[in-house]
Amino acid sequence: MIDVHFVPTPNGNKVTIMLEEVGLPYRLIPYNMLEGEHLTPEFRRINPNGRLPAIVDHEPPDGGAPFAVFESGAILLYLSEKAGGALMPADPRGRSLAQQWLMWQMAGLGPMHGQAHHFIRYAPEGQDYGVARYGAEARRLLAVLETRLADVDYLAGEYSVADIAAWPWVRATYAIGMGLEPYPAIRRWLDAVAARPAVQRGTETRNAANLQSRRPTLTPAQWSNLFGENMLRSFGAGAGPLAARE
Ligand SMILES: N[C@@H](CCC(=O)N[C@@H](CS)C(=O)NCC(=O)O)C(=O)O
Incomplete structure (x- = not known):
């Protein structure tokens, strides 16, 4: 188990x-x-x-x-x-491609889209630099993905762990207001992965509606647990500049 x-x-x-x-x-x-x-x-x-x-x-x-x-x-x-x-290609080139796109997701798509979600959805109004910086990176990474998927059905050629890593992040772009209309290859891939019964079973549990909304509302205690003092204190990270909710 x-x-x-x-x-x-x-x-x-x-x-x-x-x-x-x-x-x-x-x-x-x-x-x-x-x-x-x-x-x-x-x-x-x-x-x-x-x-x-x-x-x-x-x-x-x-x-x-x-x-x-x-x-x-x-x-x-x-x-x-x-x-x-x-879900790892058997041939060395395919395996390396799956690893490359998995690392790309872990080091690029996930963290950059994560920051885009933070600044667009959670940061106090007026954080324009963060929105601009991470919004641009989020779009750039979608363009990279579109170029790749215009050439291949799946990131490593065949369906692999790389697609499993990227798919849930791409599916979440609606929450940062990025429609996928400009990306026909991504749309095709998104639908193909979504049609898999295992993907449907694996995504049955959803976040509460508040967290799926464009602009979730957090109480001060919830903010502190996610981004502020409670979270830092639990790591023994000490005092210093903190994210503050206005
Ligand atoms: N690189 C990590 C990221 C994990 C991560 O940031 N998880 C979020 C939820 S998706 C989390 O635990 N947030 C709670 C917090 O930041 O305290 C991974 O891919 O597992």
Whole structure:
């Protein structure tokens, strides 16, 4: 059995989609991030970085003690290997392409779109530089994806962990007001992935409506748990400049 420490966000859905695709048994352990449920020493022992998702494999391949994995990209690779190389191309070039696009998602699409979500949806009004900077990066990365998908059906040629990593983030672009009309190849790929039964099962759990809206409303305590003092204090990060909600 695999425990999935879970929130129904793009990073969380990568893991549930992958588990549904490969058919490994798992149990969801849901967290309410707004209430700071992830800011505990117990969860820090599973993920030293304190973020979601993370998994604990109670039957790791070496037969040893339960094994924890954090970072959604590393989780996808771990699950692929556990499932005998599932959703990784068998040929070396294809495998490298899947790794390249997975790294691109983890280092580019995820963090940049994440910041675009923060500045467009959560930051106090008037944070124009952040909106401009991350909005531009978000668009640039969509253009990179469009160019790639105009040439191939899936990021590594065949459907792979790279598509599972990128798809939930691209699906979420509606929330930052970026329509996909200018990107016909992305639209085709988005629909093809969405039609997979495992993807549908893996994305059944959705965020509360407030968090799906263009401009979620957070109480001061929720803001502090996500971006402010409560979050920093739980890491022992000390005093310093803080994100402030006006
Ligand atoms: N690079 C990490 C990112 C994880 C991440 O930022 N997760 C968000 C939810 S999608 C989170 O835990 N946010 C809570 C917080 O920032 O305190 C991954 O891909 O797993």
